[in-house]
Amino acid sequence: MTAAGTRTDGALAGGGLLDRERIVARPGFNRWLVPPAALAIHLCIGMAYGFSVFWLPLSKSLGITASTACPDLTLASALFTTTCDWRVADLGWIYTLFFVLLGSSAAIWGGWLERAGPRKAGVVSACCWCGGIILAAIGVITHQLWMMWLGAGVIGGIGLGLGYISPVSTLIKWFPDRRGMATGMAIMGFGGGAMIGAPLANLLMNTFKTDSSVGVWQTFIVMAVIYFVFMMGGAFGYRIPPAGWRPEGWTPPAAKSTMITTKHVHLRDAHRTKQFWLIWAVLCLNVSAGIGVIGMASPMLQEIFAGSLIGLPDVGFAQLDAGQKASIATIAAGFAGLLSLFNIGGRFFWASLSDKIGRKNTYYCFFVLGIVLYALAPTFAGMGNKALFVLSFGIILSMYGGGFATIPAYLADIFGTQFVGAIHGRLLTAWATAGIVGPVVVNYIREAQIAAGVAPGPTLYTGTMYILAGMLALGLIANSLIRPLSDKWFMSDEEVAALQAKSAAVNAGPTGSFGIGTGGLDAKAMLAWAVVGIPLLWGVWVTLRATFALFG
Numbered sequence: 001m002t003a004a005g006t007r008t009d010g011a012l013a014g015g016g017l018l019d020r021e022r023i024v025a026r027p028g029f030n031r032w033l034v035p036p037a038a039l040a041i042h043l044c045i046g047m048a049y050g051f052s053v054f055w056l057p058l059s060k061s062l063g064i065t066a067s068t069a070c071p072d073l074t075l076a077s078a079l080f081t082t083t084c085d086w087r088v089a090d091l092g093w094i095y096t097l098f099f100v101l102l103g104s105s106a107a108i109w110g111g112w113l114e115r116a117g118p119r120k121a122g123v124v125s126a127c128c129w130c131g132g133i134i135l136a137a138i139g140v141i142t143h144q145l146w147m148m149w150l151g152a153g154v155i156g157g158i159g160l161g162l163g164y165i166s167p168v169s170t171l172i173k174w175f176p177d178r179r180g181m182a183t184g185m186a187i188m189g190f191g192g193g194a195m196i197g198a199p200l201a202n203l204l205m206n207t208f209k210t211d212s213s214v215g216v217w218q219t220f221i222v223m224a225v226i227y228f229v230f231m232m233g234g235a236f237g238y239r240i241p242p243a244g245w246r247p248e249g250w251t252p253p254a255a256k257s258t259m260i261t262t263k264h265v266h267l268r269d270a271h272r273t274k275q276f277w278l279i280w281a282v283l284c285l286n287v288s289a290g291i292g293v294i295g296m297a298s299p300m301l302q303e304i305f306a307g308s309l310i311g312l313p314d315v316g317f318a319q320l321d322a323g324q325k326a327s328i329a330t331i332a333a334g335f336a337g338l339l340s341l342f343n344i345g346g347r348f349f350w351a352s353l354s355d356k357i358g359r360k361n362t363y364y365c366f367f368v369l370g371i372v373l374y375a376l377a378p379t380f381a382g383m384g385n386k387a388l389f390v391l392s393f394g395i396i397l398s399m400y401g402g403g404f405a406t407i408p409a410y411l412a413d414i415f416g417t418q419f420v421g422a423i424h425g426r427l428l429t430a431w432a433t434a435g436i437v438g439p440v441v442v443n444y445i446r447e448a449q450i451a452a453g454v455a456p457g458p459t460l461y462t463g464t465m466y467i468l469a470g471m472l473a474l475g476l477i478a479n480s481l482i483r484p485l486s487d488k489w490f491m492s493d494e495e496v497a498a499l500q501a502k503s504a505a506v507n508a509g510p511t512g513s514f515g516i517g518t519g520g521l522d523a524k525a526m527l528a529w530a531v532v533g534i535p536l537l538w539g540v541w542v543t544l545r546a547t548f549a550l551f552g
Contacts, residue, residue, distance in 0.1 A: 020117030027515035037237030038167030038186035044227040046193015101157025103432025110425025122235025128159030137220035169421030184351025184405040195539030263490035264416030285475035287434035290400025292442035303456035317456040342394040343401035350402025359410035367476035374469035381458035
């Protein structure tokens, strides 16, 4: 312990270990340690995108080599049966619960997060996400689906919501000079979590698989332990800047954009503004279109290009035999992995670009470019141009990810930074809505086309592409209506000062950098980045290896 109640690690001494006051940074702390802390949490909870890797093994958890099917099984009876294997559709509800609970928990506890601080929220997230996976493992052992729903879906979903928003306001405050880049660095981890988690899960399941077990419950436990270590490391790596802090040598630009406020809107008032609901619509429509593509990426590629994927350009999907269908399914899985890479890269690229061109203009790019690409997709499919088709959907998925990464900075520009984490939490109800609307719309359109006699091929998805383009057109209109808030919505300087009183108490002296945030990518920061970067690079390598067959 040093003098003046400081510690050598740059955090304030005193208070509980998880208290917000405990993690106010002190001189010597490097702000570049915060993004890898956020990534450590997001890469773990991002496995939610890859949970489908467990569905097929779990559908044979009793039969091991083949499912023990019960013809009269209903969803209600599946929750409690111990003699019938679960259907993939029954297990898929966990995926729905993930994103409904993510949006709901972020909305409900976003205000608490602002008061409690990111460390406490990160610890609770780790306990919920990893504890939920452990409970799901018990559900597999006892063959109780309701326990899996409760553990992974509900408790784990709450952990997703708290973990997702825990770094948002913190990173924006640490990087006022690069808001978009900062949130993009962290939120790209959520898109990349499945790239690491899915192959790791496959590796573990193959290791634990025996004649009497598919290896899922053991995999759940091992991954929960690994994730808990990483997430706790990330939570304890969080620091928040003291009141009045700004980066060394940086001053706000003299000519501020009218779309970027220097004031703050209280959480209680944010949802009362039309701007909140316009941004809600912007996110919901962008995500609905993108998540629909994610859900149908594999069957779409198989049914559109069929035999051409394996050198048989004149063979349609219906004419392929079982072995050929298995081959193109492997290639289509590579396509899905490639889209994941675009999703991740887009989160960083578009969020960083938004620092240069503005958030509103970035969303204009998403909607205008997305409309054009969706409208052209049927043409590329009809031409049989696989490269252009794949590239167009790669760009679309980059904008899907970029929309997530850009939205926190968009909110900070409009509503200020004081409650941006909590406001972002409430806005994520748009994601919960899109997670239902997008796949349902896309799947029902496809089913309606098949019922009308449309054979698998390019025409099966033509109507879908035009409807998704229409959804983006509505998003374009909503984005164009977003304007700066009037002064009546902003808090007074006295209200802001009162809210910042605790942080201000540890900052006795003039405002400025206080020797905090300096250091750049020094040895300690490089080590922190390596801890999260090496697993991410491994995931990228595995994905690229799997996608090589697409153009090999």
